[in-house]
Amino acid sequence: MAERLIEVDGLKVQFATEDGIVHAVDGVDFELSRGEVLGIVGESGSGKSVTAMTLLGLTRDRNTRFEGEVRYKGRNVLAMNEDELQEVRGNEMSMIFQDPMTSLNPVYSVGAQICEAIQVHERADKRTARRRAIDLLKQVGIPNADSRVDNYPHEFSGGMRQRAMIAMALACNPDVLIADEPTTALDVTIQAQIIELIDRLKDEFNSAVILITHDLGVVAEIADEILVMYAGRVVERAKTRDLFYDPQMPYTWGLLGSIPRLDRPRQERLHSIKGTPPSLIRAPTGCKFRPRCPHAFDKCMDEPPLENRVETPGHLDRCWLSVAEKRQLREATLSGEEEAA
């Protein structure tokens, strides 16, 4: 079995704000081994980005409270001091962000920013770092990397900036690459290229990847396992194949149903999940998805635990409906009949 890199155990992240305590992440568990790709999927505000940033200690603040553990190779990241964290960041775990337009500092050249990432963790003189930066840019597919290395971010296109971000993230050959919505701000054609690039580099650099997105289509290609998050919790967790062919949670159906498809009869309107994500300050009692769920019943006033309910081991969900009921209702949702009814 591949080396276990990350174990997240009962992670809770709370932000104290003037309006009350925001339960941004409310009990998340997962593991990640070398070579794996874990997809974390959910709407805005589901806690997926906070989870990812917490892995790097980027959510630390006077007003933040943590519970549970995040272990990187057995060491608890939440308990590390700033110096230890800085050693981990960029070196062992690194991160790519959503908007490549704003994630690079406009006043330094792309090369300088990559060199900075190299030199903060390794004893490399300027020339070595620069050569490494050029190599990295070549690896992520920047043409004329030798001269492009001195360009400023505004001279790069969006896709190239995201490639540069990836080059920077891989500069110190990290074990874990966390990609937070890496394709959301890009053109569709570029999206596929970036996802392919991440998939290829994962093998070349022998890393594990956490891919965060609100778009199931993006993770379908490369993820081994998928966590579906809602209101700060994991509501379904399964191998990618199982999640797409046998989704158990009505929320997941909603996500799947909102992908436009050509292989089904054309619908009048694209399916959408009704309502808005719940307040993370005063979350609804019972199942957090209950207020928006068309299939909610009495039992949903108690919160269902995340457990294995189908035949496939390792496929977990939080829904009280029986597996048979789910499969029946699901067909209706996904084919869009429910919309018409």
Add this chain to the structure above:
Amino acid sequence: MIAFVIRRLIGALLVLIAVSFITYLIFVKIPGGDPAFRIAGRTATAQNIEDIRQKLKLDAPFYEQYWAMMKSLFSGSLVSYSSQLNVVDQIKAGIPATFSLCIGAAIIWLFFGILVGIISAVTAGRWSDRVITVLALIGISLPVFWLGLMARYFFAQGHPFAFMPDGGYVPFTANPWQWFTHLLMPWWVLAVLFIGFYGRVLRSNILDTINEDYVRTAKAKGLAYKRVMVKHVLRNSLIPIVTLFGLDFAAVIGGSAILTETVFDLKGVGWYAAQAVQDLDLPPIMGVTIYATFFIVLFSVVVDLTYAWLDPRIRPT
């Protein structure tokens, strides 16, 4: 790049011409601004006034007069209507005092403005930030003439201290130490307003920049807090301060330190301008206006070039 500079310099020349022309026009239209009346004095006869008119060619169309005045100004032969002193010489005589005052004050306000801004941004919301905010607002609100007089009263006139010289200017070449002590109070009085203002501006710039995505990227790379703050946050937050500083410095050099110069009896360019305006004495007013416009225009070009150097996004290609 060279084309950019040339374009800016041509623009600067046009601004100079426009400003001088408008100033002239305003003066001609001011009631009681007729120079002949003022030069002739209270007991003048109509013939006296007419003679002066003839002599100064005040009957010529105003654009001819304007042209004649600009010619004599740039050839250095323009004299004041009231004192008959050469305008260019007078401005030159005021420059050492004005430059000493402005450069010293600028160093103080830039240094302390940035320091105050950084401290209050880093401790935002805590007591030190609150204290600085209150002090900055007081500093911005204090009028120079009041603050200057208070400083003189308390530190120079014996209530209770008298260890500072009470106004006046000593040239650096005559006695550097006296030069320094005479300027110490004016420097601070002039700088206080700017310290408060720059501190506030920088504080909000830093707080905005801290939330930028690229700062998060810098942290995620594993950079230490100090390096993130200096190389990524401060570097970007200081860019707008450069603009402010360039224009403010040009303004005080150009004579807008009038109040400080007057309160502390520093016979600089601002003081000279104040005298000329009191007398409605056109030639010095024109001279000082051109002098001030020159510095404003010059420094805005310098600011643009510095800006392009600091921010690659606006570099002309």
